[in-house]
Amino acid sequence: MIRIIFPLLLGIATLLGGTAAAQQPIEIADDAPDSYTVVRGDTLWDISARFLKQPWRWPEVWRMNREQIRNPHLIYPGQIIVLDRSGPWLSVGRRIGTGDGKLQPQVYSEPALQPIPSIPLEIIEPFLTAPLVVDEATLAGSATVVANDGSRVYAGGGDTVFAKDVRPGVERWEVYRRAEALVDPLTREVLGYEARHLGTARITEAGDPATLHLVRAHEEIGAGDRLLPAELPRVFSYVPRPPAGEVHGRIIGIHRGVEVAGTHQVVILNTGSRDGLESGNVLALWRNRGSVEHERERIALPDQRYGLAFVFRVFDRVSYALVVNSNGQVTVGDGVRQP
Numbered sequence: 001m002i003r004i005i006f007p008l009l010l011g012i013a014t015l016l017g018g019t020a021a022a023q024q025p026i027e028i029a030d031d032a033p034d035s036y037t038v039v040r041g042d043t044l045w046d047i048s049a050r051f052l053k054q055p056w057r058w059p060e061v062w063r064m065n066r067e068q069i070r071n072p073h074l075i076y077p078g079q080i081i082v083l084d085r086s087g088p089w090l091s092v093g094r095r096i097g098t099g100d101g102k103l104q105p106q107v108y109s110e111p112a113l114q115p116i117p118s119i120p121l122e123i124i125e126p127f128l129t130a131p132l133v134v135d136e137a138t139l140a141g142s143a144t145v146v147a148n149d150g151s152r153v154y155a156g157g158g159d160t161v162f163a164k165d166v167r168p169g170v171e172r173w174e175v176y177r178r179a180e181a182l183v184d185p186l187t188r189e190v191l192g193y194e195a196r197h198l199g200t201a202r203i204t205e206a207g208d209p210a211t212l213h214l215v216r217a218h219e220e221i222g223a224g225d226r227l228l229p230a231e232l233p234r235v236f237s238y239v240p241r242p243p244a245g246e247v248h249g250r251i252i253g254i255h256r257g258v259e260v261a262g263t264h265q266v267v268i269l270n271t272g273s274r275d276g277l278e279s280g281n282v283l284a285l286w287r288n289r290g291s292v293e294h295e296r297e298r299i300a301l302p303d304q305r306y307g308l309a310f311v312f313r314v315f316d317r318v319s320y321a322l323v324v325n326s327n328g329q330v331t332v333g334d335g336v337r338q339p
């Protein structure tokens with residue numbers, strides 16, 4: 001399902017369309033191997049990090065035919081990635097000898113394994129439709145569950161609910177519960193509200209209140225829960241690239257409300273589309289070292305760059321990012337900037 005709804009699209013023209021990073025030479029990692037054999041669980045980011053100091057620039061160095069460019073999924077476990085240091089270039093190759101000059105018979109067949117994604121899709125897939133960040137205006141225009149069809153306080157999948165203010169002409173709705181405010185750590189301004197996704201509903205009878213069938217429910221649904229029109233499946237590009245302009249943001253939250261995070265965990269940022277951020281942007285993580293007092297003077301210590309994050313969902317003033325690597329703990333209040 002992920003491969004159908006959220007395919008990987010490799011926009012080479014976009015990547016090479018004049019960004020500052022595309023004009024800078026690509027640096028080979030200090031310990032880059034001449035070749036690497038792909039194994040199950042690898043991602044294109046992981047593989048590229050073995051060869052490049054800037055792994056998010058892998059789309060610029062892959063030498064593939066046109067079919068592979070259209071579908072970078074065509075890299076499978078067992079294939080060999082070869083580094084040509086003259087470019088540098090990365091290409092899919094095969095060994096034809098044993099290292100002693102002797103040729104060995106080769107078997108040619110189509111891979112039967114799952115292809116290699118660019119980042120771990122199973123981690124971010126639940127976030128592509130939920131949670132939803134909403135503001136007060138959006139909440140004010142949403143529909144509201146007012147009752148269940150029965151004596152129970154809460155409803156579940158397969159049950160019927162009634163809702164007021166349901167917009168005519170919209171058949172499918174997502175059910176949410178406002179969880180908590182997303183607050184900027186510096187200005188204390190409320191940037192939005194993270195709405196917890198509860199399930200999906202379909203209108204069976206129009207009216208006010210309208211009658212809806214709960215197609216699925218992840219949690220119990222009751223009076224006061226909100227409904228918003230269901231989003232159509234969106235084609236999402238996982239092509240990594242730096243932001244087009246300057247970005248100075250901070251981590252304002254970590255998924256599940258924990259205090260610290262690490263690699264392959266989701267963080268919430270206080271910057272979004274109004275600041276020029278887009279899905280697919282790569283950001284550097286910077287640790288705030290605080291300040292010290294010296295001879296009655298307060299001196300701010302320089303920030304430390306310690307990792308990278310991949311932005312995969314963007315709202316107006318908030319975005320979600322996956323920590324793709326980090327040297328140490330990721331904490332709320334850490335900064336994000338251009339890589």
